Amino acid sequence: MAQAKRRKSGRSSVALPWEERGSFWRQLLAGPRWKVALVALLLLWIGSIFWSSADRRAKVRETRLAIWETQRAVSAFRAEVGRCPRSTTELLHPPRSRSRYLRRKPRDGWGRQLWVRCPAKDDPDGADVVSAGPSGSFLEADNIQ
Numbered sequence: 001m002a003q004a005k006r007r008k009s010g011r012s013s014v015a016l017p018w019e020e021r022g023s024f025w026r027q028l029l030a031g032p033r034w035k036v037a038l039v040a041l042l043l044l045w046i047g048s049i050f051w052s053s054a055d056r057r058a059k060v061r062e063t064r065l066a067i068w069e070t071q072r073a074v075s076a077f078r079a080e081v082g083r084c085p086r087s088t089t090e091l092l093h094p095p096r097s098r099s100r101y102l103r104r105k106p107r108d109g110w111g112r113q114l115w116v117r118c119p120a121k122d123d124p125d126g127a128d129v130v131s132a133g134p135s136g137s138f139l140e141a142d143n144i145q
Contacts, residue, residue: 056134059109063144066106066114067129073101074118074127084118084127108144112136 073091078084085091091101106114108131115138120126133142 062109063131066108070106070114070116070129071127077101088116
């Protein structure tokens with residue numbers, strides 16, 4: 001009777017190699033292994049979020065440093081020459097000075113050029129230096145000043 005029940009179920013205790021084959025995903029998700037796969041995917045997703053967030057923060061920090069250096073250079077130019085620079089090129093190659101105020105063109109963390117307005121809109125003794133931010137567009141609300 002025990003043999004009859006085994007035959008009725010259609011499963012034997014012996015499995016041939018071609019009967020065990022299946023796709024990689026079916027084998028991975030069979031049994032308790034799907035939990036391991038789910039945890040691994042979840043950890044990868046969380047890691048990518050932290051990495052992109054840290055990368056964005058580093059680029060914002062680099063942009064703020066470039067803005068600060070550019071504002072300092074504009075102030076030094078105005079103190080020495082007596083007027084606002086006409087362009088950022090004058091900060092690299094000043095007209096009547098031997099010292100350069102910047103070593104290279106000011107760029108934000110994303111590699112785009114900074115926008116400089118001198119005198120500033122609100123302060124006639126200052127300068128506005130703005131980055132277009134991560135979007136690269138001054139029309140978006142993610143500009144960095």
